[in-house]
Amino acid sequence: MMATELLALPELQRDHALKLLRQMLLIRRFEEKSAEVYTLGKIRGFLHLYIGEEAVAVGAMPAFAPDDAIVATYREHGHAIARGIPAGAVMAEMYGKANGTSRGRGGSMHIFDASRRFYGGYAIVGGGLPIAVGLALADKMLNRPRITACFFGEGAVAEGEFHESMNLAALWQLPVLFLCENNRYAMGTALARSESETDLHLKAQGYHIESRAVDGMDVLAVESAVSEAAAAVRRDGLPRFIEFRTYRFRAHSMADPDLYRSKAEVEEWKHRCPIETFAAMLRSEGLLSDAERQAMEADVAAEIAEAIAVADAGPWEPTEDLTRDVYTPRQTRASP
Amino acid sequence: MTKMTYREAVRGAMRDAMRADPRVFLMGEDVGRYGGAFAVSLGLLKEFGPERIRDTPLSESTFVGAGIGAALGGMRPIVEVMTINFSLLALDQIVNNAATLRHMSGGQFSVPMVVRMASGGGRGMAAQHSHSFECWYAHVPGIKSVAPATVADARGLLLAALEEPDPVFIFEHALLYALEGDTEDGTPMRIGEAAVRRKGRDVTLITYGGTLGKTLQAAEALAAEQIDAEVIDLRTLRPLDTATILDSVSRTHRAVVIDEGWRTGSLAAEVSAQIMEGAFDSLDAPVARVCSAEVPMPYAKHLEDAAMPQAAMIAATVRSLL
Numbered sequence: 338m339m340a341t342e343l344l345a346l347p348e349l350q351r352d353h354a355l356k357l358l359r360q361m362l363l364i365r366r367f368e369e370k371s372a373e374v375y376t377l378g379k380i381r382g383f384l385h386l387y388i389g390e391e392a393v394a395v396g397a398m399p400a401f402a403p404d405d406a407i408v409a410t411y412r413e414h415g416h417a418i419a420r421g422i423p424a425g426a427v428m429a430e431m432y433g434k435a436n437g438t439s440r441g442r443g444g445s446m447h448i449f450d451a452s453r454r455f456y457g458g459y460a461i462v463g464g465g466l467p468i469a470v471g472l473a474l475a476d477k478m479l480n481r482p483r484i485t486a487c488f489f490g491e492g493a494v495a496e497g498e499f500h501e502s503m504n505l506a507a508l509w510q511l512p513v514l515f516l517c518e519n520n521r522y523a524m525g526t527a528l529a530r531s532e533s534e535t536d537l538h539l540k541a542q543g544y545h546i547e548s549r550a551v552d553g554m555d556v557l558a559v560e561s562a563v564s565e566a567a568a569a570v571r572r573d574g575l576p577r578f579i580e581f582r583t584y585r586f587r588a589h590s591m592a593d594p595d596l597y598r599s600k601a602e603v604e605e606w607k608h609r610c611p612i613e614t615f616a617a618m619l620r621s622e623g624l625l626s627d628a629e630r631q632a633m634e635a636d637v638a639a640e641i642a643e644a645i646a647v648a649d650a651g652p653w654e655p656t657e658d659l660t661r662d663v664y665t666p667r668q669t670r671a672s673p
Numbered sequence: 674m675t676k677m678t679y680r681e682a683v684r685g686a687m688r689d690a691m692r693a694d695p696r697v698f699l700m701g702e703d704v705g706r707y708g709g710a711f712a713v714s715l716g717l718l719k720e721f722g723p724e725r726i727r728d729t730p731l732s733e734s735t736f737v738g739a740g741i742g743a744a745l746g747g748m749r750p751i752v753e754v755m756t757i758n759f760s761l762l763a764l765d766q767i768v769n770n771a772a773t774l775r776h777m778s779g780g781q782f783s784v785p786m787v788v789r790m791a792s793g794g795g796r797g798m799a800a801q802h803s804h805s806f807e808c809w810y811a812h813v814p815g816i817k818s819v820a821p822a823t824v825a826d827a828r829g830l831l832l833a834a835l836e837e838p839d840p841v842f843i844f845e846h847a848l849l850y851a852l853e854g855d856t857e858d859g860t861p862m863r864i865g866e867a868a869v870r871r872k873g874r875d876v877t878l879i880t881y882g883g884t885l886g887k888t889l890q891a892a893e894a895l896a897a898e899q900i901d902a903e904v905i906d907l908r909t910l911r912p913l914d915t916a917t918i919l920d921s922v923s924r925t926h927r928a929v930v931i932d933e934g935w936r937t938g939s940l941a942a943e944v945s946a947q948i949m950e951g952a953f954d955s956l957d958a959p960v961a962r963v964c965s966a967e968v969p970m971p972y973a974k975h976l977e978d979a980a981m982p983q984a985a986m987i988a989a990t991v992r993s994l995l
């Protein structure tokens with residue numbers, strides 16, 4: 338959808354565009370707040386921020402129905418929030434509280450929500466791909482008209498599981514949409530330093546999977562590409578692959594001194610900020626006034642404050658319950 | 674009671690499970706057209722078709738991971754990994770995902786998947802097809818591990834595994850596939866219960882899987898010398914049936930643990946430690962272990978025989994305690 342098309346859109350479409358903007362803003366402010374409370378010691382362990390990449394999760398998620406499955410990575414706060422998991426439950430999980438999504442068992446890298454078919458953050462690069470293939474296999478075998486969305490970073494492309502999963506999804510004709518977030522660095526290793534073929538979506542074609550590359554900084558381009566690909570997967574049950582060319586503005590994690598790329602490069606990408614470019618476009622098309630933007634910021638700030646309040650107020654899981662949820666209690670059998 | 678081989682018992686259990694539950698399916702390398710590397714699934718493709726008897730590419734990590742995903746998605750997969758050595762290629766999915774998902778998700782998800790694999794030596798397959806890594810799996814909380822040593826257990830423990838809501842790993846010693854025995858079609862088995870295979874008063878021999886037969890042979894040889902050995906078959910390696918072990922040792926006052934794994938860090942070491950912790954005052958001798966020699970499994974028969982626990986070594990070890 339181009340900006341000129343937006344002009345002609347009815348009010349509903351304008352609302353949708355503002356919703357996309359608000360979600361990106363919510364994720365941005367959530368991540369900024371996470372970094373802040375991390376330095377205060379409220380969050381421990383690793384913290385991987387999605388700042389700069391918001392357009393991918395936000396643009397992709399509207400294509401998925403509540404019945405579809407989402408598999409994500411360890412940089413998944415944005416996906417979780419875009420999928421509708423309350424920011425407070427995600428923040429509480431990072432605080433390690435009992436009202437967090439995993440009762441403090443997972444933390445930042447392992448957000449799960451069964452009610453939203455959000456199958457988690459995987460912290461072994463590439464580890465989520467086989468699981469997405471299996472979720473899609475179950476849908477196919479049970480004749481359910483659902484699809485599985487599998488997010489992963491470009492670093493995963495170097496893993497054997499990536500190639501095995503591409504092959505199996507194509508060979509078994511499984512309804513998986515592979516969504517590769519190419520932010521150009523696997524931790525500190527630039528793509529060109531780790532891949533002989535840097536045009537990553539071509540790799541999928543080697544497995545007879547239709548693929549394309551999309552500007553991951555443009556939320557409308559992402560939305561249009563994902564909605565088209567998701568519809569195609571739904572239609573014929575075959576996998577598809579989209580590579581999003583994106584960039585993370587912050588370091589890999591809070592532990593990363595960010596020595597492997599130049600400040601100039603980061604600044605250059607910041608000019609393409611998915612939030613500011615989209616907001617500027619909406620403003621220039623007369624769809625977003627300064628007052629509306631300010632109101633949106635205030636609204637988002639209130640939601641973040643509420644998330645922090647939820648996390649702060651959450652109880653600690655008693656250590657007596659340390660070993661719960663290692664095995665499933667026999668009386669509650671796994672439900673499909 | 675029906676007489677059959679261990680191989681037929683596994684096959685029959687899978688067949689019955691697939692007939693009873695449309696969610697159950699089998700996938701793995703050469704399980705379909707080939708009939709299974711050990712002919713365990715021979716004939717199942719004809720009855721159930723390629724959707725439920727799925728030949729996979731040589732992608733252990735991904736087809737085990739796909740089993741996890743299919744289980745999350747409501748299926749009851751049986752995943753066959755050809756041998757335990759090959760399963761190392763899938764350890765990422767097993768240890769980082771299958772074993773952790775329940776806990777990492779705060780109890781939101783379970784992974785009801787059964788993974789079967791052949792283990793063990795004695796077939797001249799050398800150092801990449803013959804090992805016993807059962808204790809590595811038994812080390813990991815979040816999954817359960819079983820090692821059926823009899824024809825009845827081959828059937829019963831597989832059916833019990835399919836009733837479990839969490840991942841169960843079944844280790845089938847490759848030398849057992851041709852073993853003949855009876856299966857009882859009646860009482861369902863439970864995971865987590867050891868079996869006393871021979872009652873005795875003088876010493877407790879504790880083992881599992883492929884070394885049960887050798888241990889029983891040793892017990893017979895000792896009986897001729899008026900040494901009355903009790904033989905415990907662990908059957909489940911995690912969770913260990915510590916109560917049955919301690920009960921026996923508290924009566925016999927001596928224990929030997931027989932394990933085809935390497936001695937260092939072995940399951941035998943764990944059993945020994947549990948006896949020390951729970952029955953120290955009952956012991957009249959140190960707990961002894963008969964394990965595989967600490968070498969990669971050699972090819973030549975005389976070397977392989979020397980590397981693995983044998984009935985004569987077991988008997989000699991028992992004599993040294995008395």
